[in-house]
Amino acid sequence: MTGNSITDQLGFVTKEEVTGLPFIERPLSPMADYHQVIYKDDVCLGLLEANEIHHRQINVKRGDTIFFLYAHPQQYTLTSTFRTREKYRYSYELFLNIQITNPLRLIDLYIKKCDPVRLAIDMFKGKLSQFTSRLSQEELPTLQQALPFQEWNDTILQATGSICSPVSPIHVQADRDYAELAVFERNKRIQLQELEVRYELEAREKALQLQQEAMQREHQRQEEARKNEFQRQERTKEHINEICRDLRNTAVQILKEILQERLRESFDRGRSISEIGNEYLSLFEMFDSSFHIELEQGMYEGHIEDTHTLNSHLHSQPSTN
Known part of the structure; x- marks a missing residue:
């Protein structure tokens, strides 16, 4: 239905076209059950309400339209x-x-x-x-x-x-119908909430697992670093010990040469055998004293790095002449 379907269905409005002789007016009086609205074309000429107490009248003529509006509910x-x-x-x-x-x-x-x-x-x-x-x-x-x-x-x-x-x-x-749909949607929301909780727990477990794996890798890295550092220190010590052995051997050879040279010098000067023996013993005591310990300490501390430095160090020892 289109237009004024509900208004017409309930019988609220009816209309009447005024007929009669042209230019002849007739009076329109109030009605008990209807409001009356008078129109001429699209212009409202007046209103007579139902049960109007003043009993007004409106004159209508041919061509006017009267709309009757039902006044009761x-x-x-x-x-x-x-x-x-x-x-x-x-x-x-x-x-x-x-x-x-x-x-x-x-x-x-x-x-x-x-x-x-x-x-x-x-x-x-x-x-x-x-x-x-x-x-x-x-x-x-x-x-x-x-x-x-x-x-x-x-x-x-x-x-x-x-x-x-x-x-x-x-x-x-x-x-x-909506109640069934509401139950379905409520169950769906509950399932979604359960899935969200499950996904959140899984995400937390995954994050914790990744954190633990990262901590384990870091621990392994630190252990490996400590192990490598220990091995490096051991290799350094071994290398230093090898250098010290080589230097001690070199020192012995140098001392031997020094001893031989001093013995020749003593014979050339005509010194007695007892004096030469005492000097030999004093030179030999260098290895019974702290000299070789100081020599190794110098190696560790980097003061003695080659045979030239070692030779100078040995010649700096006090003479027994």
Whole structure:
């Protein structure tokens, strides 16, 4: 249906074209059950409200249009759905008394084919849905007492020229199809939450495992580094010991040469054998004293690096002459 279907269905508006002789006017008096709005083309000529106490009359003539607007409430059964704050959907049924209270506003919408009664019903449904969307499921038992019908009708009257007054408590029940869907969605949300918890636990376990593996690798790296450092130190010590042995052998050879040279010098000078023997013993005591220990210490500390330095060190020892 199109146009003013709901308004016409409820019998709110009928119209009559004035007939008769041209230019002959006839008086139009108020009626008990109808408001009368008189139009000439698109211009409103006047309004006679139902049961008007002043008993005014308006003259009409051929070509005028009289709109009769039913003045008493008409009952309408409103069935629809709404959602709560938790997005649960409910169906409801509500019996409304719809009544015209501003005939001029309503007939203006009617002439424009805006279906003013449908507009009033849609506004009422919208305000109800908007109101319930802020309520929780626990507040639904007190819904009837909480609905601000008077406040809504102030807006509806201004917009449509009519009001919607409930004549029965609102009957609410969970939508059967949506209830099954809600259970399915709730179970799906629970499963998703379980999966999220599982994934989070697995992610934490994986992160902990990676952390432990990294710590283990770091520990192994440090152990390997300590092992390599120990081996390097051992190789260094072994190398130094080899150098010290070579230097001691060199020192012995140098001392031997020094001893031979001094013995020849002593014979050449005509010294006695006993004096030469004492000098030989004093030179030989160099290896019984701390000299060779100082020699090795010098090697470790880097003071003696080659045979030239060793030779100079040996010649620096005090002479027994």
